[in-house]
Amino acid sequence: MKCEHCTRKKGEFHKLADAKIFLSDCLACDSCVTAEEGAQLSQQNAKDFFRVLNLSKKCDTSEHKVLVVSVCPQSLPYFAAKLNLSVTDASRRLCGFLKSLGVHYVFDMAIAADFSILESQKEFVRRYHQHSDEQRALPMLTSACPGWVRYAERVLGHPVTPHLCTAKSPQQVMGSLVKDYFATQQNLPPEKIFHAIVAPCYDKKLEALQEGFATALPGTRGTDCVLTSGEIAQMMEQSDLSVKDAAVDTLFGDVQEEVVRRHEGAGSDGHLAHVFRHAAKELFNEHVEEITYCSLRNKDFQEVTLEKNGEVLLRFAAAYGFRNVQNLVLKLRKGKFPYHFVEVLACPGGCLNGRGQAQTKDGHTDKSLLRQMEGIYADIPVRPPESSAHVQELYQEWLEGTDSLRAQETLHTSYQSPERCTASLDMKW
Amino acid sequence: MKDSLVLLGRVQAHPDSRCWFLAWNPAGTLLASCGGDRRIRIWGTEGDSWVCKSVLSEGHQRTVRKVAWSPCGNYLASASFDATTCIWKKNQDDFECVTTLEGHENEVKSVAWAPSGNLLATCSRDKSVWVWEVDEEDEYECVSVLNSHTQDVKHVVWHPSQELLASASYDDTVKLYREEEDDWVCFATLEGHESTVWSLAFDPTGQRLASCSDDRTVRIWRQYLPGNEQGVACSGSDPSWKCICTLSGFHSRTIYDVAWCQLTGALATACGDDAIRVFEEDPSSDPQQPTFSLTAHLHQAHSQDVNCVAWNPKEPGLLASCSDDGEVAFWKYQRPEGP
Numbered sequence: 001m002k003c004e005h006c007t008r009k010k011g012e013f014h015k016l017a018d019a020k021i022f023l024s025d026c027l028a029c030d031s032c033v034t035a036e037e038g039a040q041l042s043q044q045n046a047k048d049f050f051r052v053l054n055l056s057k058k059c060d061t062s063e064h065k066v067l068v069v070s071v072c073p074q075s076l077p078y079f080a081a082k083l084n085l086s087v088t089d090a091s092r093r094l095c096g097f098l099k100s101l102g103v104h105y106v107f108d109m110a111i112a113a114d115f116s117i118l119e120s121q122k123e124f125v126r127r128y129h130q131h132s133d134e135q136r137a138l139p140m141l142t143s144a145c146p147g148w149v150r151y152a153e154r155v156l157g158h159p160v161t162p163h164l165c166t167a168k169s170p171q172q173v174m175g176s177l178v179k180d181y182f183a184t185q186q187n188l189p190p191e192k193i194f195h196a197i198v199a200p201c202y203d204k205k206l207e208a209l210q211e212g213f214a215t216a217l218p219g220t221r222g223t224d225c226v227l228t229s230g231e232i233a234q235m236m237e238q239s240d241l242s243v244k245d246a247a248v249d250t251l252f253g254d255v256q257e258e259v260v261r262r263h264e265g266a267g268s269d270g271h272l273a274h275v276f277r278h279a280a281k282e283l284f285n286e287h288v289e290e291i292t293y294c295s296l297r298n299k300d301f302q303e304v305t306l307e308k309n310g311e312v313l314l315r316f317a318a319a320y321g322f323r324n325v326q327n328l329v330l331k332l333r334k335g336k337f338p339y340h341f342v343e344v345l346a347c348p349g350g351c352l353n354g355r356g357q358a359q360t361k362d363g364h365t366d367k368s369l370l371r372q373m374e375g376i377y378a379d380i381p382v383r384p385p386e387s388s389a390h391v392q393e394l395y396q397e398w399l400e401g402t403d404s405l406r407a408q409e410t411l412h413t414s415y416q417s418p419e420r421c422t423a424s425l426d427m428k429w
Numbered sequence: 430m431k432d433s434l435v436l437l438g439r440v441q442a443h444p445d446s447r448c449w450f451l452a453w454n455p456a457g458t459l460l461a462s463c464g465g466d467r468r469i470r471i472w473g474t475e476g477d478s479w480v481c482k483s484v485l486s487e488g489h490q491r492t493v494r495k496v497a498w499s500p501c502g503n504y505l506a507s508a509s510f511d512a513t514t515c516i517w518k519k520n521q522d523d524f525e526c527v528t529t530l531e532g533h534e535n536e537v538k539s540v541a542w543a544p545s546g547n548l549l550a551t552c553s554r555d556k557s558v559w560v561w562e563v564d565e566e567d568e569y570e571c572v573s574v575l576n577s578h579t580q581d582v583k584h585v586v587w588h589p590s591q592e593l594l595a596s597a598s599y600d601d602t603v604k605l606y607r608e609e610e611d612d613w614v615c616f617a618t619l620e621g622h623e624s625t626v627w628s629l630a631f632d633p634t635g636q637r638l639a640s641c642s643d644d645r646t647v648r649i650w651r652q653y654l655p656g657n658e659q660g661v662a663c664s665g666s667d668p669s670w671k672c673i674c675t676l677s678g679f680h681s682r683t684i685y686d687v688a689w690c691q692l693t694g695a696l697a698t699a700c701g702d703d704a705i706r707v708f709e710e711d712p713s714s715d716p717q718q719p720t721f722s723l724t725a726h727l728h729q730a731h732s733q734d735v736n737c738v739a740w741n742p743k744e745p746g747l748l749a750s751c752s753d754d755g756e757v758a759f760w761k762y763q764r765p766e767g768p
């Protein structure tokens with residue numbers, strides 16, 4: 001965020017900085033966060049969370065809510081590093097802590113990422129086939145990062161938005177899973193559930209605000225509150241409750257005894273790696289063993305290619321951080337875009353480097369912590385989304401099939417393309 | 430001191446608008462001017478007078494604030510309030526816009542080419558400084574976006590020989606940047622000015638940096654390398670920059686520009702009191718605590734604020750200036766003789 005050190009001329013962003021809300025560089029301009037949103041963002045904090053927890057303990061049962069917390073996969077290495085535990089033990093400790101506060105269910109979000117990746121895979125293949133008729137079908141740009149998506153919608157607009165993958169982000173899918181599927185299973189109206197997410201960054205707080213909720217009752221959001229890993233860690237430090245470790249719950253009403261798993265990739269949700277493998281198989285019948293990443297201009301811009309007999313069949317890239325986002329846009333505008341697919345993230349270093357966990361007090365990256373988290377994340381076993389039996393069950397039970405209209409409506413979104421705002425004042429500068 | 434700065438000629442460069450900035454090409458044969466009329470004009474000599482050789486008019490939607498020539502002289506970059514930076518390629522008297530750099534959120538205030546010719550820096554009211562790299566095929570890529578300043582950044586300038594960048598801001602500071610691994614970092618913040626710093630100029634050796642400000646002073650900063658004889662403390666392997674001289678009491682309004690002649694070492698200033706001044710370092714002064722004397726003071730150099738002064742890189746003493754009145758003036762500076 002650009003203004004955390006400013007002492008003069010307090011504008012909207014300074015209020016966010018004062019409230020210790022640090023959005024990515026992509027969201028730093030005035031077009032991206034309105035004053036109203038700024039105020040709402042400030043309310044998503046530990047205080048608000050405790051307020052809801054306390055209400056659920058009081059006598060007035062009409063105020064009681066079923067408290068659900070979902071944990072992002074990139075947050076777990078932070079807790080593992082901070083608590084000096086294995087990832088699975090850290091997950092159990094975190095779950096135990098949340099339950100000791102009064103949270104009823106704690107979920108792992110890998111299943112939501114499974115859906116997001118599977119839908120992205122299908123969409124990429126579809127776009128690839130469409131490309132001969134429809135130029136704008138490719139490149140496909142991922143849309144799991146809310147900082148990037150909002151920048152694309154509000155600042156970049158039309159040349160970019162048709163390229164955004166319409167598959168919902170894991171956070172948005174989780175919102176639907178909790179407030180629609182889980183609510184139905186538990187015979188609860190969605191507004192009786194308070195859904196909080198533990199995330200590595202502040203941008204996801206913004207995502208929770210704007211995300212609509214297509215299938216169920218209007219006026220209910222998929223996610224009610226996002227707390228950063230750092231905010232939760234602080235709550236843990238300040239608490240003197242005795243904590244009993246507990247296994248996380250599953251959406252099917254039992255507990256998950258298996259070890260924590262992740263998707264492939266170094267700290268993103270894994271879209272690039274899994275879409276690449278799927279596309280190689282579906283389009284060219286190639287089975288990819290190990291994916292080789294080639295760093296280009298800087299370590300946050302990497303390329304992955306599928307070659308056969310000297311010909312490049314697929315060219316994918318990962319672009320993280322504001323400067324690399326700019327370079328992507330430059331290439332798109334010029335019409336000289338060399339990639340079929342780009343995984344875009346607002347934060348250099350990926351989600352593990354989110355400002356909600358890897359930042360020191362003065363706003364710089366804690367490099368040793370980041371390296372530690374990267375090591376921890378890399379050691380987590382990978383499970384591809386295709387191999388999840390639970391996901392297949394849900395497609396049938398909840399969404400009436402993998403290619404149903406309901407699946408399309410629930411798991412996909414669309415993007416706005418407002419007109420670009422140009423300043424009209426010609427002041428003496 | 431009266432005849433040390435003599436007028437050679439004036440041209441109405443940007444009719445009915447401000448002339449914001451001037452830049453001589455490396456050969457010293459052409460002068461580019463830019464202004465509030467959204468145009469860039471290229472001036473050259475024809476006999477004794479200065480004539481307009483080209484007008485670059487289709488590049489920008491709003492005021493052009495600064496222009497800068499590439500070290501090879503074949504390209505001109507222009508920074509505009511329309512939030513873009515245009516790169517123009519010179520083909521004899523014609524200029525063609527080959528690239529438009531976008532990305533800044535609002536008005537671009539300055540653009541500068543690194544001496545290597547491969548890097549370009551821009552800065553903006555959006556508080557950021559961007560470093561761009563250009564390759565052999567004239568393709569530009571953003572290398573770094575630096576968010577160190579807390580306010581509008583007014584000016585960027587490169588060191589004459591090292592890959593070091595300096596920026597000046599409305600936040601009253603000057604910041605210095607260098608490359609680190611695959612990114613750029615701010616390694617020093619020069620504090621001392623009491624108001625907006627408008628412009629910067631390195632001396633011919635790059636040892637010293639001059640800054641000018643709304644606080645009506647010019648400050649001279651000196652680079653001290655780690656292990657220096659004077660015992661100036663440095664942090665790690667980065668040099669320290671200390672203010673070794675402050676020129677105060679000479680200017681009655683904001684100083685908008687400062688230019689350090691690479692041939693003679695003379696320092697020229699452009700002031701909001703419509704005057705142009707020239708300073709020279711006293712030859713006998715201590716290099717660690719130099720003193721500068723005012724050797725020229727031309728009142729009413731223009732009828733309004735002087736926005737820019739620029740020394741010709743090949744002809745000693747040839748100075749160009751421009752003003753809010755839209756005019757460009759050419760001057761001959763001669764260091765005053767005498768006791």
